[in-house]
Amino acid sequence: MSEPILQIDGLTHGFAGVPVLHQVDLTVEAGDSMALIGPNGAGKTTLLRAAGGLLEPDAGSVRIDGRDLAEMSRREIARRMSYLSQATPQVFDFSALELVLMGFHARTGRFSLPSKTQRERAHAAMRQLEIEHLAERPASVLSGGELQRVLMARTLVARADVWLLDEPTSHLDVRHQLAMLRQVGGHVGDGGTVLAVLHDLGLVHRFFDRVAVLKAGELVATGPVDETLNTDLLSDVFEVELVRGEVDGQTVWTVGG
Amino acid sequence: MTLDAHLKPTGLFLSILLVLACVSGCERPGESTGDNADETASETADDKKAPRVLEAASDELPDEPKRIVSLAPNITETLFALGVGDRVVAVTNFCDYPPEVESLPSIGSFSNPDFETILAKKPDLVVGITSGGDKSVADKLEGAGVPYAFLRTYTVQDTLEMFEAVGDLVGRSDAGRRLAARIEQDFEDVRQKYSDASVPTLLVYGHDPLVAAGPGTFGHQLLEMAGGKNVVADSDKKFPRLDLEKVLALQPERIIDTSMRPEQAEGSYWDQHTGLKAVQSGGVVHLTDPVVLRPGPRIDEGLRRIVDAIHDAEGDSR
Amino acid sequence: MTTRRDRALTSRGLWQAVLAVSLLYVAVSVMALTYGSSDFGGWQVVSGLVSGELTPSQHAIVWHARMPRILFAGIVGAALAVGGAVFQAVLRNPLADPYILGISGGAALGGTLLLALEAAVFGGAMTYLGQLSPPIAAFIGAMGTLSIIFGVARWTPAGRTGNYVLLLTGVIVNAFASAVILFLKSVVSARKAQEMLFYLMGTLTVEGLSFQLIASVGGVVLACLAAIIWYARDLNVLSLGDDEAAALGVDVERTRWWTVAIASLAVACAVAFTGLIGFVGLVVPHGLRLVVGPDHRVLIPCCALGGAAFLTGADLLTRASFAVFSTTLPVGVVTAFVGAPLFVVFLWRNLRQDAEGVR
Secondary structure (H helix, E strand, O other): OOOOOEEEEEEEEEEOOEEEEEEEEEEEOOOOEEEEEOOOOOOHHHHHHHHOOOOOOOEEEEEEOOEEHHHOOHHHHHHHEEEEOOOOOOOOOOEHHHHHHHHHHHHOOOOOOOOHHHHHHHHHHHHHOOOHHHOOOEHHHOOHHHHHHHHHHHHHHHOOOEEEEEOOOOOOOHHHHHHHHHHHHHHHHOOOEEEEEOOOHHHHHHHOOEEEEEEOOEEEEEEEHHHHOOHHHHHHHHOOOEEEEEEOOEEEEEEOO | OHHHHHHHHHHHHHHHHHHHHHHHHOOOOOOOHHHHHHHHHOOOOHHHOOOOOEEEEOOOOOOOOOOEEEOOHHHHHHHHHOOOHHHEEEEOOOOOOOHHHHHOOEOEOOOOEOHHHHHHOOOOEEEEEOOOOHHHHHHHHHHHOOOEEEEOOOOHHHHHHHHHHHHHHHOOHHHHHHHHHHHHHHHHHHHHHOOOOOEEEEEEEEOOOEEEOOOOOHHHHHHHHOOEEEOOOOOOOOOOEEOHHHHHHHOOOEEEEOOOOOOOOOOHHHHOOOOOHHHHOOOEEEOOOHHHOOOOOOHHHHHHHHHHHHHHOOOOOO | OOOOOOOOOOHHHHHHHHHHHHHHHHHHHHHHHHOOOOOOOOHHHHHHHHHOOOOHHHHHHHHHHHHHHHHHHHHHHHHHHHHHHHHHHHOOOOOOOOOOOOHHHHHHHHHHHHHHHOOOOOHHHHHHHHHHHHHHHHHHHHHHHHHHHHHHHHHOOOOOOHHHHHHHHHHHHHHHHHHHHHHHHHHOOHHHHHHHHHHHHOOOOOOOOOHHHHHHHHHHHHHHHHHHHHOHHHHHHHOOOHHHHHHHOOOHHHHHHHHHHHHHHHHHHHHHHHOOOOOHHHHHHHHHHHHHOOOHHHHHHHHHHHHHHHHHHHHHHHHHOHHHHOOOOOHHHHHHHHHHHHHHHHHHHHHHHHHHHOO
């Protein structure tokens, strides 16, 4: 097997004395679509941010294709990895199109202006996410779901190998959730790698091959989705009685009687 | 990385500072003309000697200036007193004597005059007094090649010499000397008359804060000439600030209030301080006419007002 | 004029906007050269300049009374407007002004301290530096403030991001500086206090500065502007948030410190000579953003030219109003009177556009 695309070793981190992650070892192979699940406060976002090089961990390392993130420039990292998080309120009224075009930042020069090709690709990405009609709208008037899709369009445009997604389905209705995750599936199908934080276990079964389970800052299980997720594990992790069901061939989890 | 980011801007700022410092060293000459003039001139012939009160002047001064701009009320009065009022083309907002100056165009305040307006008057001499802003005004005039002179008028002696200096500047040296001599004689008469008197007096310029005339100031000298004894004569400041406690400790017999508050009825500020001897005995005098504070040709009248204030407790009604 | 219809920046859009603002600046400058506080104005000036037949006094008025102020107003206006734009981007706050980080407090304190201690302590050094000593003191004060801010930010734990630290430090520095300045004003003589007041009110009465000095300051400010343009694209992305910007490939810390330092340098240079002229750094970037958009690649150059035009125009009004008030107005008064209504117009226009755009 070749080098794993993303290798996290002994990751330990805390904020202001409060430990958040403890000795997390995680391997993500090229082409994996991995879901990161766990209760609130388990450290999922922190882990994802560390994976993206957005924070300097107290201990441990993150390597992409064998190279330590700490030794790479932000531009290099951005070319290999895209990080998609919760959409924050926009301070300036950049249009949706302008936001999507920012996805090209790591690949273009300092004094470059958006080219025709870039615009076309941006429009295509927005079409895929059904937001092309919003191209000229200022971001400040977009709804949460629309903005979330704008950010996904930006991720599409950046053409990075590895996608780190923090709750990509938030703010989205069911139809758009499915559309969003189909994009994710499409990326994996094209040879990309995805590590995503998700809450909806049904979606995890439907769209992801592998899963990593985090509890109280520690990785308690990793592996293929169907094998790894079982009642005992999940009930223990989420501290709620969870039962598994099959509906229409899809696995769902729900709270037990 | 943070250390690096910290050092770089500091380095940048230091090098910019260095550049600016070097540039400043290449400033035009003509900065301390006044000092040079004072030093080098003392050796030359008497009538070429730069007066002590001439703080700054351009190198070339006309013998008989025909278009004079005055930058101070006392200069304006002096120019008119020397008979060259018809050659004055512009004055400041604050110039109010003699009445003719009301019709003259103004160049603004004397600390911040409008440069373009000065230039538009095409002056061949600009005369002012040393104050906060004169350095920058002098620089501007120097740059534009306009002859200028700035005089110091902080003390009585300065004022007498100023009359002569202005006289020399405008080609009326005799008139200048006569004016100085006359005023000096008036002073001497007053001094003689009141040489035995010693009325504890406080001369006050303003209320908030309470600022008094300290040693070495114009007001102090007038006081002492008029037979008063300045109660703050031993202060180490020229314009000491007092609080009520201090005044109570000093207990002057006379308080001469020169703050300009035309609206305020006589004594209304001081009335509240009944602990003061001067207030109880009606020894508070208000003098609000600027003639008292202006080191110019009417200074003998100013002195007379102070004499009246000290000895007869007579002041202005306004 | 570029509309905001096709919002994303094109090469043509960029040059259109820059050209438009340049023309505005040229127009305002010509007017500023043509009019002043005296009667010498209008066509007379233009024809006189072109034909070269100016009387000595007319020549003096144009070159010694008006020109230095026009040049300096342009330099200062550009520095303040670009400084404001940069701080608004870095602090993610459209209401930031170039003084928010304490630069103004530091500069004012430096200049005031010098005035207060002048005769007492620095007598000798003063004569050497001559008329430059207040500006240099102010400059040192401004950059000293910056060092404090850098230092404080360096020592705070990295969890809570830089912006809060920057803002709070700026507020504290400004408050502290104000307190010290008030203290100094209350203990010095009335005459010195008067000097201080003129400095703090903000003034463009810089006619006495040599063209050499004006050129040097202009050069420094121009270099700063060029450096900011270098970071223009990064500023766009930086305004999205620290994480997002980093994820998109921007070195957040480095970009933030460099742009803040360079913008502060430019503002400090300006403030050192003219005191604290308000409103330019707030209204010009904000107003221009409503017209040319938030993309800093076009916003920064337009701010430089727009700020220059704005302050040159304000200075023109200051000089022209002399005839009415018979005294020199502080230019800060004019910038407020002109700036506030302009801002309201821009805002109204933008709100109307957005209302039309919403479903």
